[in-house]
Amino acid sequence: MAAVSVETVSNLERRMTIKVPLAPLEGQIRQRLQQISRTAKFSGFRPGKAPIGLVNQHYGDQVRDEVYSKAVETSFGDAVEQNKLRVAGFPNIEHLPFKDAAEEFEYIATFEIFPEVAVGDLSKVKIERPALELSDADVEKTLDVLVKQRVSYEPVKRASKKADRINITLTASIDGQQVESTGDRGIDLVIGEPGRVSEFDDALLGGKAGSEKTFDITYPADHNPAQLAGKTVTYDVKFVSVSQPVYPEIDAEFAKNLGVEDGNLDTMKSEIKQSLVQEVDKRIKARVKESVFQALVDETSFELPKAIVSAETNRLMQAAAQNLRQRGVDPTQVPMEPAVFETQAQRNAKLRMVLTELVNTNELHATADQVRAMVDSFAQSFERPDELVSWYYADVKRLDEPAALATEENVVAWVLDKAKVTNKKIKFDELMMAGA
Incomplete structure (x- = not known):
């Protein structure tokens, strides 16, 4: 049995010294060498007939390293369990070369542990639940959105203005180094559509087919993606075409296109x-959920393991790089500093640990019925909902997402039962535009 000593380096960091006796491992080494000898090929010997000493000469060091490495893994796991430590991240293992060991080998494992998570007094937490009663005017606004979604465009010879669709070729550079280009392939943009900084669209006003523009955009410090935050980007744009919008009439044909078979308005x-009632309910729940999560973060204080924050930072950086690739930007050309992602990583890590603690302590795991209800809600918007449900249940791993969301709903309900919840009237536009 390995000898173990544990040293407290800091609140979360531990240094564990473990001595593993070699005698019990020698039998494993001999057994492994005998297995190799049955199939190993050596000049002058038939397969399986080579002397064990020759097998040891060729494979002994490799086998010994494998057995000792496995012993490190096993003894560390046993030591952690015996000392009731919850390891956060991967340990840093240090040891002398295995070949120098005599009767035992010693290694040092340095690692962090998870902190104790104690949620504060939630009875003092104030949660505002948005309250909204849909009106006919809200329906008309939504109808207007549906009309605009079905817009078509016709070419014009005039200069571009807001709501026009323009086709442009574009190159973008930072400090003289190109970071994005459409090449000779034009892309379509609707001037004034959401998702871009307004200064960019403003610079596209007044352009005619065949004209060119060069302009700089300095992105705000809180811009997403974060890689462009605070950066000045130079754009070279050539206008290929300008088209104006043409909107459909609200008539029986329009209603039929929305799925109303008889065309009745x-x-x-x-x-x-x-549909709006369902969407409003969904958005209100999302607002409340985010308020609950923020309250849990604010009301809980503990030191975060560096390893966990580092892992989450790396995850966010990878997601940002993937986002850039999807936008046609080479992420290697956009400097990404871990510090930019650290605040969000800390919040994500903290929230995840708080949720885990609440779920485990208060038995808030989703039930099978709750998971099924979540899957059914996913399937509502599909033409063949039964097929989607079958797809989820064909592989138990596919249920991880609906199970996690259903568990989060349990946490939200648990917190709301303890917090001070008040209803706050909200305007339709404010609710629908948030996060759009």
Whole structure:
């Protein structure tokens, strides 16, 4: 049995010294060498007939390293369990070369442990639940959005203005180094559509087919993706074409295109309102959930393991790089500093640990019925919901996402039962635009 001593380096850091006797491992080494000898090929010997000494000469060091490495893994796991330590991240293992060991080998494992997570007094927490009663005007606004979503465009010879669709070729550079280019392939943009900084679209006003523009955009410090935050980007743009919007009439044909078979406009508006009720409920729940999560972060204080924050920072950086690739930007050309992601990484790590503690302590894991209800809610928007449900249940791993979301709903309900919850009236536009 390995000898173990544990040293407290800091609040979360531990240094564990473990001595592993070699005698019990020698039998494993001999057994492994005998297995190799049955198939090993050596000049002058038939397979399986080579002397064990020759096998040891060729494979002994390799086998010894494998057995000793496995012993490190096993003894560390046993030591952690015996000392009731919850290891955060991967340990740093240090030891002398295995070949220098005599009767035992010693190694030192340095690692962090998870902190104790104690949630504060949630009875003092104030949560505002958005309250909204849909009106006919809200339905009309949504109908207007549906009309605009079905817009078509016709070419014009005039200069571009807001709501026009322009086709442009574009190159972008930072400090003289190109970071994005459409090449000779034009891309379509609608001037004024959400998702871009307004200064960019403003610079595209007044352009005619065949004209060119060069302009600089300095992105705000809180811009997403973070790699462009605070950066000045130079754009060279050539206008290929300018087209103006043409909107459909709200008539029976329009209603049929929305799925109303008889084209009745009143039925169409009724169905729009029903869909809005579901969407409003979904957004209110999302708002409340985020308020609850923020309260849990604010009301809980503990030291975060550096290893966990580092892992989450790396995850965020990889996600940002993937986002850039999807936008046609080479992430290697955009400097990404870990410090930019650290604040978000700390919040994510802290929230995850708090949620885990609450779920385990208060038995808030989702039940099978709750998971099924979540899957059914996913399937509602599909033409063949039964097929989607079958797909989820065909592989138990696919249920991880709905199970996690259902468990989060349990946490939210648990917190709301303890917190001070008040309803706050909210405007339709404010709710629908948030996070759009």
